[in-house]
Amino acid sequence: SAVISQKPSRDICQRGTSLTIQCQVDSQVTMMFWYRQQPGQSLTLIATANQGSEATYESGFVIDKFPISRPNLTFSTLTVSNMSPEDSSIYLCSVSGYAEAFFGQGTRLTVV
């Protein structure tokens, strides 16, 4: 199993600003993932964070809006840039080996 520490757990931000979310894993993992969960919805994959290379983004998500860093095999950050109220969501990081997927505690973001 994997233990993932994600922070902040929640934040309230002004529109136009940026927020960086951090995830720390207790072991080295090849793949880390970032998800968005809009209110009342299921999880949507934003991107796969690759160590040593640029992240791979899903359709509808772009690097300028959601820049991702992956400096080593245990850590990743997701930045939500130039926020608007539509960005209010829960953001989750995840790791997946060859069996189970594990998730951080989530970041509940409210943009006002």
Add this chain to the structure above:
Amino acid sequence: GIQVEQSPPDLILQEGANSTLRCNFSDSVNNLQWFHQNPWGQLINLFYIPSGTKQNGRLSATTVATERYSLLYISSSQTTDSGVYFCAVETGGSYIPTFGRGTSLIVHP
């Protein structure tokens, strides 16, 4: 891509009742997991169950891979069982789970 459908979408129970949640998927899967999302948004792993039956306390799950469905049983429900239950599957060579829309469960005291 694979389709994952969960039913029912919403469920309201009285404490002590039993319930069955269903997850149907449209293609063969390598992995299947059940998660519980608590009111604070955290996803808790319940079962990793690509096939067969598992039990953990009041919860149990069965996956019939050949018929492309999985069931999650909750017995003697408690208010702390409230939240959203998600089924997620992986198919082919992908390690990225595809989530269903979830079942929202409310357990009243």
